[in-house]
Amino acid sequence: MIIKLxxxxxxxxxxxxxxxxxxxxxxxxxxxxxxxxxxxxxxIENENVEKIDxxxxxxxxxxxxxxxxxxxxxxxxxxFRKRNIPVVAGGIHVTAVPEDVSPFFxxxxxxxxxxxxxxxxxxxxxxxxxxxxxCGDPIRSKDIVPPAYHLLDKRKYLYxxxxxTSRGCPFQCDFCYNSCEACKDVYVNRxxxxxxxxxxxxxxxxxxxxxDNLIGNPQWTLELVKALKPLHIKWNxxxxxxxxxxxxxxxxxxxxxxxxxxIGFESINDSSLTGVHKVQNHVNQFxxxxxxxxxxxxxxxxxxxxxxxxxxxxxxxxTLQWIIxxxxxxxxxxxxxxxxxxxxxxRMASDGRITTFDYSLYNTANVVFSPANMTPEELFxxxxxxxxxxxxxxxxxxxMPRAKSQWLPxxxxxxxxxxxxxxxxxxxRHITYERIGRISExxxxxx
Numbered sequence: 492m493i494i495k496l497x498x499x500x501x502x503x504x505x506x507x508x509x510x511x512x513x514x515x516x517x518x519x520x521x522x523x524x525x526x527x528x529x530x531x532x533x534x535i536e537n538e539n540v541e542k543i544d545x546x547x548x549x550x551x552x553x554x555x556x557x558x559x560x561x562x563x564x565x566x567x568x569x570x571f572r573k574r575n576i577p578v579v580a581g582g583i584h585v586t587a588v589p590e591d592v593s594p595f596f597x598x599x600x601x602x603x604x605x606x607x608x609x610x611x612x613x614x615x616x617x618x619x620x621x622x623x624x625x626c627g628d629p630i631r632s633k634d635i636v637p638p639a640y641h642l643l644d645k646r647k648y649l650y651x652x653x654x655x656t657s658r659g660c661p662f663q664c665d666f667c668y669n670s671c672e673a674c675k676d677v678y679v680n681r682x683x684x685x686x687x688x689x690x691x692x693x694x695x696x697x698x699x700x701x702x703d704n705l706i707g708n709p710q711w712t713l714e715l716v717k718a719l720k721p722l723h724i725k726w727n728x729x730x731x732x733x734x735x736x737x738x739x740x741x742x743x744x745x746x747x748x749x750x751x752x753x754i755g756f757e758s759i760n761d762s763s764l765t766g767v768h769k770v771q772n773h774v775n776q777f778x779x780x781x782x783x784x785x786x787x788x789x790x791x792x793x794x795x796x797x798x799x800x801x802x803x804x805x806x807x808x809x810t811l812q813w814i815i816x817x818x819x820x821x822x823x824x825x826x827x828x829x830x831x832x833x834x835x836x837x838r839m840a841s842d843g844r845i846t847t848f849d850y851s852l853y854n855t856a857n858v859v860f861s862p863a864n865m866t867p868e869e870l871f872x873x874x875x876x877x878x879x880x881x882x883x884x885x886x887x888x889x890x891m892p893r894a895k896s897q898w899l900p901x902x903x904x905x906x907x908x909x910x911x912x913x914x915x916x917x918x919x920r921h922i923t924y925e926r927i928g929r930i931s932e933x934x935x936x937x938x
Contacts, residue, residue, distance in 0.1 A: 492531045492532070492550040492551055492612075492615070492616070493531070493532045493534065493548055493549045493550045493551075494527060494531050494532065494533050494534070494549070494550065494551050494552075494553065494612075495534040495535075495536065495549045495551070495552045495553070496520040496523055496524060496533065496534070496535050496536070496552075496553045496554075496555070497520075497535075497536050497537075497538065497543060497552060497553065497554045497555070497567060498517040498520060498535075498536070498537040498538060498539065498554075498555055499538050499554065499555075499556065499560040499563040499564045499567060500512070500538040500539050500560070500563060501539060501557070501559065501560060501854075502559045502560070502851055502854050504854055504855070504856035505856060505875060505878075506878050506909075506912075507912075508912035508913045508915070508916045509913075509916035509919070509920070510649060510908060510912050510915060510916050510919065512539035512540070513539070513540060513647065513648055513649050513916075513919065514648070514649050514650060515648060515649070515650050515651065515653045515699075515701070516537065516643050516647075516648050516651055516653075517535075517537055517555060518638045518653065518655055518701070519555050519581075519582065519604065520535050520537075520553070520555055521535070521638035521639045521640065521642060521643070522604055522605070522636050522637075522638050522639075523553060523604050523608055524638075524639040524642055525636050525637060525638055525639035526604070526605070526608060526609070526636050527608075527612060528639055528642070531612075533639075533642070534547075534549070535642060537647075538563075538567075540647040540648070541647070543567060545570050545571065545574075549571070549576055550576070550615075551576070551577055551578075551579065551612075551615055552568070552571045552576055552577070552578045552579070553578075553579045553580075553581060553600075553608075554567060554568060554578060554579070554580050554581070554582075554596075555581055555582040556580055556581070556582040556583075556584045556585050556592070557582060557583060557584050558584040558830055558831060558850045558853045559850060559851050559852070559853050559854040560584075561584060561592070561850050561851075562850065562851050563851075564580065564595075565595045568580070568595060568596055572597070577597040577598065577615065577620055578596050578597050578598075579596065579597065579598045579599070579600060579611055580592055580593075580595070580596040580598075580599045580600070581599065581600035581604060581607070581608075583668050583674075584830075584831070584832075585599050585600065585601065586600075586601050586602055586668075586671070586673045586674065586832075587668055587671040587673065587674070587830065587831055587832025587833065588671075588831045588832045589601045589623060589673075591831065593622055593623060597620060597622075598611060598620050598621060598622055598623070598624060599622070599623055599624070600624050601623060601624065601625045601626070601673055602625055602626035602673055603626055603630050603658060603677075604636075605630060605634050605635060605636050606626035606627065606628070606630055606634070607624040607625065607626060608624075610624055611624055625673075626673075629677075629679075630658060630677075630679055631679065632679055632680060632681055632682055633682060635658060635679070635681045635685070637685060637688065637689050637692075638655075638689075640689075640692050640693060641692075646923045649919070650699060651693070652693050652695040652697055652698050652699060653698075653699045653700075653701050654686060654689045654690065654693070654698055654699070654700055654701070655681075655700070655701055655702055656680060656681050656686050656700055656702050656705065656715065657678065657679060657680045657681060657702045657703070657704075657705075657707060657708075658677060658678070658679050659674065659677035659678040659679065659703065659707075660678055660703040660704045660707055661678045661704070661707045661708075662704070662707075662731065662769075662770065662771055663675060663768065663834070664767055664768055664769050665766075665767040665768050665833060665834040665835040665838070666767050666796065666827060666828070666829070666830070666833060666834075666835040667830075667833065668830060668832070668833060669703070670768075670833045670834040670835070671830075671832035671833050671834075672832070673832075678707050678708070680707070680708055680711045683711070683714050683715050683718050686715060686718075687718060687722075690722065690724065695724075696723075696724050696725065697724065697725050697726065698724055698725075698726040698727075699726070699727050699728070700726060700727070700728035700729070701728075701729070702728065702729060703729065704729060704730060704731050705728040705729060705730050706730045706731060706733075706734055706737065706740070707731075709737055709740055712740060712744075713740055713743060716740070716743045716744050716746075716747040716749075717743060717747070719747040719748060720746060720747045720748075722748075723748070724748050725748040725749075725750050726747075726748050726749055726750065727749070727750055727751045727752070727753070728749070728752060728753070729752070729753040729754070729755075730752050730753070730754060731754070731755065731771045731772075732754055732755070732756060732771055732772045732773075732776070732777070732780060733771040733772075734752075734754075734780070735776050735779055735780035735783060736776075738783065741783060741784070741787060741789075742787070744789070745787040745788065745789060749789055750789065750790065750900075751789060751790035751791065751792060751820070752784065752789055752790075752791060752792070753792040753794065753823075754780075754791060754792070754793055754794065755769075755772075755794045755796075756772065756777060756793050756794060756795060757769055757772065757794065757795060757796045757799075758772075758774075758795065758796065758799055758801075758802070758806075758810075759774055759777065759809060759810055759813050760774065760799070760801050760802065760806065761773070761774045761775075762801040763799035763800065763801040763802055764799075766799060766800045766801060767799060767835065768834075778817070781817045781819070785818070785892075785893070788894055788896075788897070790820040790821075790892065790897060790900075790901065791819050791820055791821075792820065792821045792822070792823060793814065793819045793821075793822050793823070794822075794823045794824075794825070795810055795822065795823075795824050795825070796824075796825050796826075796827050797810075797824065797825070797826055797827065797870060797873060797874050797877075798826050798827035798858065798860075798862050798865075798870045798874075799827055800862075800863040800864070801863075801864070802862070802863075802864060802865065802870075803864040803865055804865050804869050804873060806873070807873040807874075807876065807877045810877065811877055811880050811881065811886075814881060814890070815886055815889050815890060818889075818890050818891070818892060818893070819890060820890065820892060820897075820901055820904075820905075821901075821904055821905065821909070822881050824874060824877060824878055824881075825855035825856075825874075826855050826856060826857065826858055826870060826871070826874050827855075827860070827862075828853050828854070828855045828857075828859060829845060829859070829860055830853065831850075839860050844860045844861045845859060845860050846858075846859060846860055846861055846867070847859050856874070857871070858870050858871050882905060882909045882910045887902075887905045887906070887910070890905075
């Protein structure tokens with residue numbers, strides 16, 4: 492069969508540029524491709540970097556969907572279904588609310604591709620495609636399929652040196668998809684040997700691990716970072732704030748080449764965190780967490796969510812002051828968004844607080860609910876202003892790392908990605924994203 496796998500175009504937030512959509516390739520589609528490339532012809536089309544070919548021969552189409560891409564995915568599916576080509580929808584939004592999505596597609600994949608797509612392909616070949624495919628049993632470590640990295644056109648992306656070492660997360664914060672029914676209690680790590688094989692296949696000296704939480708199983712993480720030491724690479728990852736309780740693991744991470752960590756602080760208000768069951772975060776440990784990372788030379792990408800029920804207009808200024816005083820190297824901010832299927836969505840829908848069901852707005856840059864202690868306009872304007880304030884020239888220099896060895900990567904990210912991303916995007920389009928990405932990797936590696 493000829494199988495076409497499609498990533499619909501994402502919606503950009505006010506602070507995003509073309510760099511956002513070129514940041515990295517869709518690993519989910521590359522995973523499905525790896526499962527079937529030896530027996531079928533696989534075509535991958537990422538609408539963020541290329542046009543979709545609606546006319547070429549194809550037997551089956553698969554579309555990966557996040558909530559803000561749903562409307563676009565439905566339009567794409569309609570064009571193929573008019574040609575009598577079956578369309579299968581998958582991805583996190585489909586997994587969260589399959590009953591809402593299924594009318595627009597011939598079949599939906601609920602859960603992990605490794606546990607659903609073999610049945611989809613088998614039934615397609617028999618002419619017995621079903622409407623819904625679910626994971627029949629839990630995925631095992633050895634079942635996780637590595638992406639088909641060799642199918643990538645690296646010229647189209649800033650970074651292709653990305654690796655997923657796990658599936659799921661051990662925590663179930665109310666606003667996260669891990670709180671939806673199909674994602675609960677799903678957490679499994681890949682064999683460390685398989686991760687090392689991916690690093691070898693990528694062939695780069697700088698790796699980005701893109702798991703929800705690299706320390707979901709600290710013993711496994713310790714095994715991984717010890718195995719990374721002989722490779723002499725540098726790497727980044729996302730971890731939960733409870734890593735502050737794991738100083739020995741932090742030591743090993745630093746010695747194995749860890750350069751920075753993405754951490755979901757979410758709020759500096761304990762009651763805000765409690766309200767969404769962010770049980771792994773304790774505000775009274777945040778100062779120590781920052782200290783432990785900085786004294787090991789590990790930079791921080793701090794994530795914050797604004798609009799939690801204990802937030803008010805003063806929250807933005809308080810958060811900004813905390814970020815500056817702690818010299819947080821970079822910040823990712825979001826407006827609280829009740830993704831369909833999550834515990835937060837169910838609670839807000841029950842309380843009548845959701846104000847729009849236009850899912851194209853559900854990209855964490857729009858107010859789609861009634862905040863508890865501020866107006867929607869105050870939330871939106873506060874969100875935009877804190878981004879502007881964080882990346883003002885004054886605050887870029889106030890947040891400069893104390894270690895001079897970190898100044899260059901810090902300034903490159905804050906200036907060329909955050910502050911002047913549109914210029915960098917223009918430069919990438921003229922030089923190729925891959926070459927600019929390699930330059931930034933080399934700078935980060937050699938300093």
